[in-house]
Amino acid sequence: MSRSALPGEWPATGVERLGNCPVCGGSRREMLHDDARDRVFFCAPGRWSLWRCLDCRSAYLDPRPTPSTIGLAYRGYYTHHPVPSGPTRGFLSPFRNAVLNDYLRAHYASRRRPWLPFGRLLLLPYPRDRRSVAQWVRHLPPPGPDSVCLDIGCGNGEFFEAAQACGWRIHGLEPDPVAAEIARGRGAVVHVGGLPDTGLGTNAYHAVTLNHVIEHVHDPRLAVEESWRLLRPGGTLWIATPNIQALGYRRFGVHWRGLEPPRHLVLFNPTSLTDLLHRAGFRPVVAMPASLKPFRNFAASHHMASGQDPNTPGNPVPWRIRLAALSAAVQAWLNPGLGEELIVVARKPRSLDADQMQAGPGNIQSKDREETRAQPGEEPDHPACPRSEPPEDQAESD
Numbered sequence: 001m002s003r004s005a006l007p008g009e010w011p012a013t014g015v016e017r018l019g020n021c022p023v024c025g026g027s028r029r030e031m032l033h034d035d036a037r038d039r040v041f042f043c044a045p046g047r048w049s050l051w052r053c054l055d056c057r058s059a060y061l062d063p064r065p066t067p068s069t070i071g072l073a074y075r076g077y078y079t080h081h082p083v084p085s086g087p088t089r090g091f092l093s094p095f096r097n098a099v100l101n102d103y104l105r106a107h108y109a110s111r112r113r114p115w116l117p118f119g120r121l122l123l124l125p126y127p128r129d130r131r132s133v134a135q136w137v138r139h140l141p142p143p144g145p146d147s148v149c150l151d152i153g154c155g156n157g158e159f160f161e162a163a164q165a166c167g168w169r170i171h172g173l174e175p176d177p178v179a180a181e182i183a184r185g186r187g188a189v190v191h192v193g194g195l196p197d198t199g200l201g202t203n204a205y206h207a208v209t210l211n212h213v214i215e216h217v218h219d220p221r222l223a224v225e226e227s228w229r230l231l232r233p234g235g236t237l238w239i240a241t242p243n244i245q246a247l248g249y250r251r252f253g254v255h256w257r258g259l260e261p262p263r264h265l266v267l268f269n270p271t272s273l274t275d276l277l278h279r280a281g282f283r284p285v286v287a288m289p290a291s292l293k294p295f296r297n298f299a300a301s302h303h304m305a306s307g308q309d310p311n312t313p314g315n316p317v318p319w320r321i322r323l324a325a326l327s328a329a330v331q332a333w334l335n336p337g338l339g340e341e342l343i344v345v346a347r348k349p350r351s352l353d354a355d356q357m358q359a360g361p362g363n364i365q366s367k368d369r370e371e372t373r374a375q376p377g378e379e380p381d382h383p384a385c386p387r388s389e390p391p392e393d394q395a396e397s398d
Ligand SMILES: [Zn+2]
Pocket: 021, 022, 023, 024, 025, 026, 053, 054, 055, 056, 057, 058
């Protein structure tokens, strides 16, 4: 099926101009695209300009929808629909599920059944599977007895099963009341609201996760500072977001699936996301291995470039695109900074030094910065553990 971008213009009074980068505040910039359109869900009118900040190399829309009109871009958005969840999505055998469940049991305190005793050993030759299942539980450390995780932008609650299987009490925050109601049906507390003014308690959560959320918010700096406020000292912040430095963007440009204008207001690169978290006081900030999205993103981007609906199942994907995705996956394996998305785990320090206490989030200088990157094929150490008497860094080994 071929579709064109929704015709028409965004309401003239419903846009705002920036001038400065919403990530670092820099004013030096270059235009990347002046005709970016919604070629993903075809539900947002308008043509958009995407800029690259010459200071931090993030990309951002300018002008962009105002907070009061951005809802126009979410009509028909996919969080309205319940989706299945699970690490294997049903197409793999029960045996394979049992192997993965044993791995989750060993490393993430999962109680998911059935599990195959010592099945984790069968995954030793398969780092890709280990990485995939670790991402499914968002690299969260084993919880303590009262540990609560807040999933900001939880959509219909597709993460809840994974968090609950690992022993976490899970709360959600979702601006869309329809999606929030679906999420409540999964047995979790779900608040209706969003960033940056969540209205939730200070130091209330042991973990906060933002899965493809931060690129949607108008002020990512305030969003990170609010996450800091919500977290208890020693708590974990997990973020996944598209990577403007991805090989897919280099190949497909304005047709890259990750751009998604005008819902994606800002697009990070590995350094700009890490620096933003450091400025808020998080340390260490650990870059996790690149995910397994090249094929999915390359296929969708190819269909968008061909004027097709990227959401239509069964659209053929040429072999040259498949091979390019395979090449991208290998390169991202060696260098996660080229991956289709960025995944970071950051810790709010357990004890704040005098400067941090005085300065507060957003004003902390970058001294004593710690930046870590997990090696290709290896599981990274947990940067944080919220239990009452945790080891400083709980290493995970196979
Ligand atoms: Zn910038």
